[in-house]
Amino acid sequence: MRHSVLKRCIVLMVLVLFAGFSVFAGGSKEEPKEQGKTEEMAKEEKIVIEFWSWNNEGSYPIVHEDAEKRFEADHPNVDIKREYISYTEYLVKLKAVLSGEEAPNVFQIPWAGEYTELARSGKLLPLTDHLKNGFPEFFPNIMNAISVDGDAWAVPLDLNTLQIAYNKTLFEEMGFGIPKSNTELIRMAQKLADEGKFAVALGTKDLWAGADVFFAQIAYTDPSHTKMAKADAGEISWNSPEFLKAVQIVDEYTKKGVIAPGANSMDAFVGAKNLFVQQQAAMFYPVGNFVTGGITADVGDSFEWSLFPWPPLKAGDEMLPTGGVAEMFVVAKDSDNQDVALDFLRYLTNDAGKEILVKNDFIPSSDFSGDVEMTDLYSNMLNAQSKSQSRVVYNTIVYTAVMNGMQGIYGQTLTPREFIDSLVEAAAK
Amino acid sequence: MVLRRTARIGFLFSLPAIVFFILFLLIPVLSTFFLSFTEWKGFDLANIKFAGVSNFAELIEDKIFFISLKNTLLFVAFTTVALNILGYIGAAIIDSGRRGTGFFKNALFLPVLLAPIIIGIMWSRMLDAFGIVNQLLKAMEIIKMPILFLGDQRIALYTVIGATIWQYLGYDMLLYYAGLQGVPYELVEAATIDGASKWTIQLKVIIPSLSPVIAITMLLNMIGGFKVFDIVYVMTAGGPNNSSHVFATYLFQQAFRFNRMGYASVIAIVIIVFSFLAAIIRLKLVRQEE
Numbered sequence: 001m002r003h004s005v006l007k008r009c010i011v012l013m014v015l016v017l018f019a020g021f022s023v024f025a026g027g028s029k030e031e032p033k034e035q036g037k038t039e040e041m042a043k044e045e046k047i048v049i050e051f052w053s054w055n056n057e058g059s060y061p062i063v064h065e066d067a068e069k070r071f072e073a074d075h076p077n078v079d080i081k082r083e084y085i086s087y088t089e090y091l092v093k094l095k096a097v098l099s100g101e102e103a104p105n106v107f108q109i110p111w112a113g114e115y116t117e118l119a120r121s122g123k124l125l126p127l128t129d130h131l132k133n134g135f136p137e138f139f140p141n142i143m144n145a146i147s148v149d150g151d152a153w154a155v156p157l158d159l160n161t162l163q164i165a166y167n168k169t170l171f172e173e174m175g176f177g178i179p180k181s182n183t184e185l186i187r188m189a190q191k192l193a194d195e196g197k198f199a200v201a202l203g204t205k206d207l208w209a210g211a212d213v214f215f216a217q218i219a220y221t222d223p224s225h226t227k228m229a230k231a232d233a234g235e236i237s238w239n240s241p242e243f244l245k246a247v248q249i250v251d252e253y254t255k256k257g258v259i260a261p262g263a264n265s266m267d268a269f270v271g272a273k274n275l276f277v278q279q280q281a282a283m284f285y286p287v288g289n290f291v292t293g294g295i296t297a298d299v300g301d302s303f304e305w306s307l308f309p310w311p312p313l314k315a316g317d318e319m320l321p322t323g324g325v326a327e328m329f330v331v332a333k334d335s336d337n338q339d340v341a342l343d344f345l346r347y348l349t350n351d352a353g354k355e356i357l358v359k360n361d362f363i364p365s366s367d368f369s370g371d372v373e374m375t376d377l378y379s380n381m382l383n384a385q386s387k388s389q390s391r392v393v394y395n396t397i398v399y400t401a402v403m404n405g406m407q408g409i410y411g412q413t414l415t416p417r418e419f420i421d422s423l424v425e426a427a428a429k
Numbered sequence: 430m431v432l433r434r435t436a437r438i439g440f441l442f443s444l445p446a447i448v449f450f451i452l453f454l455l456i457p458v459l460s461t462f463f464l465s466f467t468e469w470k471g472f473d474l475a476n477i478k479f480a481g482v483s484n485f486a487e488l489i490e491d492k493i494f495f496i497s498l499k500n501t502l503l504f505v506a507f508t509t510v511a512l513n514i515l516g517y518i519g520a521a522i523i524d525s526g527r528r529g530t531g532f533f534k535n536a537l538f539l540p541v542l543l544a545p546i547i548i549g550i551m552w553s554r555m556l557d558a559f560g561i562v563n564q565l566l567k568a569m570e571i572i573k574m575p576i577l578f579l580g581d582q583r584i585a586l587y588t589v590i591g592a593t594i595w596q597y598l599g600y601d602m603l604l605y606y607a608g609l610q611g612v613p614y615e616l617v618e619a620a621t622i623d624g625a626s627k628w629t630i631q632l633k634v635i636i637p638s639l640s641p642v643i644a645i646t647m648l649l650n651m652i653g654g655f656k657v658f659d660i661v662y663v664m665t666a667g668g669p670n671n672s673s674h675v676f677a678t679y680l681f682q683q684a685f686r687f688n689r690m691g692y693a694s695v696i697a698i699v700i701i702v703f704s705f706l707a708a709i710i711r712l713k714l715v716r717q718e719e
Contacts, residue, residue, distance in 0.1 A: 092685045099472050117688055121472040205553075205579065207668065262558020264669040265580025271557045280559070396687055408670035413582055 047078045047337050049344055050104035052094070055327060056084035058293050059360035063157075066356045067348040074347075078340055098123045103332035105341040109154055111145070111325045116394040118330070119148035125331040125338060126151040134346050136354075136366035145325050145392065154328040155345045156365035158357055160288035161323035161384040162212055162391065164200060164310060165295060167282050169303035174282075178308045180315040182249060189258040192282050198260035200253075201281035202410075203272030205265055210406035211399070212286050212322065212391055213253075216310040217246035219320040219389035231427070232393050238423035247416040249313075251409050263410040269294070279303065285310075289361045289381055290326060296377075307380050323388030325365065401426035458701065464694035471690045484695045494696065497667075497674040500586050501703075504661075504675055505654035507590045508597070512650050513643065515594070516601025521631070523602070524609045534606075538599035545596065549663030552592040553579060579665055582672035589664050589673060593657070601646055608642030609635070644714040651707045655700060676700050 053064065061084075068080040083104070085093055091114060097103045098121065109118055118124060128151045131138070138146075138156055146154045171177070174195070179185040189199035204210030218228055222242040230236045231243070253259050260281050266272045269291060276284030277298040287295065287307060299305060309321035329348070331341045347353060354364040358372045363385050374382070393399040405422045408414025414422075468480045488494055519537055523530040540548060555561050556578035563575040578588040612635055620630045636643075658677035661667065667674035667682065674682075676696060684693035 095471050095685065095688070099474070114686075114688075117470065118472075121470065122476075123472055205666070205668070207666070260558075262575050262577050262580050264582075265556070265558045265577045267553075270554075271559060275559060400682070400686065404668065404670045407668050408582075411577075411580065411582055411669050413670060413672075 045077065047075075047340055049078060049080050049106060049337060049341055051080055051082045051344070052085060052090075052104045052107035053082070053327070053329075054085055054087040054090045054108060055290075058290050059362070060290075060327065062360055063348075063353070063356050063362065067344070067353055070352060071344050071347040075340070075343075078344075080344060098332070101334050103335060105335045105337060106329050106331055106344060109328055109330045111328060111392060114396060115154070116148050117396065119151075119153040123333055124153050125333045126153060127155065127331070128152045130342055131155070134343075136349055136351075136364075138366045142325055142365050145390075146328060154325075154330045155349060156325045157327040157329065157348055157353075158289075158325075158362040159323060159365055159385055159388075160290060160326040160363065161321045161381055161388045162216070162286040162288050163307040163321050163381075163384060165276060165284045165287040165305055165307055167276070167279065167303050168306055170197075170279065170282050179311045180319075181311050181317075182253070182313060184315065185258055185311050186252070186256045188282075189256060193257050197279075198275060198281040199258045200283040200285050201260045201266075201272040201275035202263045202285050203266035203268040203270065204263045204407055204410055205267050205271075207403035207407070209268040209272075209286050210263065210410060211393075211403045213250050213259075213310070214246055214402060214406055215389075215391040215393075216322050217249045218242060219310075219322055220312045220317070221245040221249070225389055228390060228393065232395055232398065234427065238398070238427055239420055243423070244416060244420050247405075247409060247419050250406065251416050254410055254412065259410060264407050273298070277302075288323070288326070289363060289378075292361055292377055292381075306377065307384070309384065318387070321384040321388050322391040323385060324390060324392050326362070395427065397429050398423060398426045461694045461697050461701070464691055465698055467691045467694075469690040470688040471684065472688075480691055484692045487692060488695050488699075493671045493674060493679060496671060497676055497679040498699075500673060501655060501657075501675045503586065504590055504593075504657060505651050507587075508593050508654050509647055509650040511590075511594045512597055512601045513647055515598050516646065517605045517636075517639075519598065519602035520605030520609055523606055534599075534602070537602055540596045541599045543596070545593075545659040546663050548592060548596050549660045552588075552595075553664050556588060580669060582669045585665050585669060586673040589661050592664065593660055596660070597650075597653070601650070604642060604646045605639065608639045612638045641715070644711065648707060648711040648714075652704055655703045655707065676703075 051064070051068075053060070055061075064082060068082065072078060072080060090108075091110070094103070094107065098118075103123065109115060131152055135155065139159075142156050142159065143152060146152045146156055166178070174191065176188055176191075179188055185199070192199050202209060202213065215228070219225070222228065227236060227240055227242050231238045231240065260272070260275060263272070266275075268286065272281075273284060273291070273295065275281040277295065279302065284295075295305065309319045312319060329345055331338055331345070335341065349364075349366070351368075351370065354366070354368045355370045355372060357364050358368055358370065358374070358378075361375070361378050361381070363382060393402060401422050405414060405419040409416070409419060464477075465484055466480060466482070467477045468484075469477045519533075523534045557563070558575040558577055558580060562578070563572070566572045566576065577584075579585050616634050616638065617630055620634050625633070656677055657675055658681065661673060661675050661678050662681065665673040667678040676699065680693050680696040680700070683689045683696060
């Protein structure tokens with residue numbers, strides 16, 4: 001009796017295990033590819049193009065959706081499946097699906113640091129030849145930015161510039177003009193402090209904005225505009241006077257109250273933006289087209305505002321903003337339907353795509369000749385774009401050292417010399 | 430013969446658990462050990478390069494790793510001590526059965542039900558340089574300039590520790606409350622008749638009776654502390670200037686930001702070693718009790 005119960009238990013367990021293994025085995029088995037389909041059938045077959053981005057803020061979803069609608073109208077058998085993933089999770093998820101060969105057909109890619117790594121990962125489709133076929137002629141400096149080891153790997157959608165937003169109404173009340181030099185900006189900060197106002201609201205808790213203040217100064221301390229790219233490529237040391245001078249300026253800005261206190265404890269687009277919108281700070285950095293809509297909505301009729309770049313070392317020198325590619329997309333090398341994916345990217349960047357970009361205050365990555373009414377703010381950004389200098393460091397370890405080191409500068413726990421040493425050390429890794 | 434058959438049946442019954450253990454614990458741990466001797470970007474399995482002990486050698490020279498080690502130990506020490514002391518006090522209060530203790534119990538337990546990410550975002554906003562806490566302190570004229578709870582590298586880690594204690598206090602309190610229900614009332618009564626003060630009863634009768642609960646609670650706190658990630662990541666992301674990194678945030682940075690899976694595996698091994706040590710301590714404490 002006891003034996004028969006035990007036997008039943010054993011038989012039952014073996015069956016459960018067998019069923020379990022069958023499910024696992026079935027799940028991991030590759031489905032055989034269908035062969036011999038007629039072209040007609042292939043046309044009728046629903047094609048799903050997975051499209052990943054992290055930019056669901058501002059007007060980007062309008063641009064994405066517009067391209068999707070136009071594309072799906074012309075390709076009824078194609079379904080663009082768009083997914084937004086928050087930036088904090090994006091790269092982790094992306095790397096996981098890339099190594100599992102489950103990458104989406106089209107996905108957004110960061111412009112700094114990780115871009116080179118991903119381009120060299122062997123997981124992206126090289127696009128140099130494809131970009132010559134049916135895509136607009138992208139600006140040459142943008143082609144340089146997307147090229148790694150002689151090949152272009154991404155389709156640049158739009159460009160951005162980073163400038164300082166300023167409260168025009170408050171500036172007029174205080175008799176300020178746009179500061180023409182950094183000493184003028186420091187004097188303005190002191191006058192603002194006397195009135196109980198902060199000068200530039202800056203949130204560096206999410207790191208990147210702090211690094212951009214440093215890059216903005218390099219635009220002036222290196223008139224050749226080549227040293228940062230050379231240092232990034234390892235051709236020269238980060239221990240160059242241009243970089244030291246740039247960080248010294250940021251250090252001086254911090255010490256003399258140009259940067260509002262608490263930068264390290266505020267997010268760029270939450271705490272810092274609120275200081276500006278609530279008129280506690282007269283200026284706010286960094287502002288590009290990706291955030292202008294949000295500021296306008298928050299400011300409402302409270303005050304007028306506009307943009308200017310960080311001021312140069314001496315009055316009279318040309319004011320130079322920084323900028324680069326904003327959104328760019330790649331095609332997975334191992335994905336199906338690469339032609340369809342590329343065609344979708346053509347719809348994103350063609351004339352109709354550019355028109356919707358411009359209507360939403362974005363700057364296309366190629367010439368736009370359409371007839372769209374431009375706001376003053378947009379004209380300002382477009383003008384800035386033509387002069388913009390690089391804000392890109394591709395070496396992730398150095399870029400991270402810049403971001404962390406700038407937090408040290410804003411927190412006054414790091415000297416400019418120590419900051420430069422940390423970059424040299426990071427580059428050596 | 431019967432014994433052998435029983436052993437076989439026992440083995441078969443254990444098989445699902447053994448398979449699960451091998452697939453989801455043993456293989457990942459062994460893979461981590463293997464990866465620690467390699468260089469791998471995390472993209473392509475065909476591109477794993479043998480690197481010898483270079484990752485271990487680099488760890489010894491890595492200043493930020495030692496910051497994260499120090500911070501992890503501080504995090505474990507502060508949270509374990511504070512959670513146990515405050516948890517016990519909270520449990521003693523609700524065990525007293527006074528009016529309002531039900532509300533007190535629920536209020537303290539509520540944060541345990543929230544995700545650490547939500548707690549992190551909430552505290553970050555409140556402790557922002559111009560957040561509600563600084564505004565209140567300024568309104569009360571306690572401060573003139575904002576306190577940079579998360580922006581000052583001298584206090585950022587302690588701010589995160591404070592938020593963690595706030596979150597898990599209710600959990601420890603409930604463990605101690607459950608323990609207090611098992612303390613023999615006769616012992617307390619006998620001590621009272623013998624003229625022991627309330628303080629002496631707590632110290633000499635109740636706390637010794639709770640030693641198994643103390644051991645388990647401390648161990649849970651320690652293991653939780655060694656693997657803490659989410660709340661640190663949300664509140665400071667290891668900053669400012671790497672000052673609040675703990676093991677897990679530094680591992681995350683190396684693995685998923687720098688794509689250095691081999692080096693990140695070395696850090697993972699350090700976490701495993703610390704957790705293993707904590708488990709051994711727990712085992713010894715439990716055996717002593719037995």
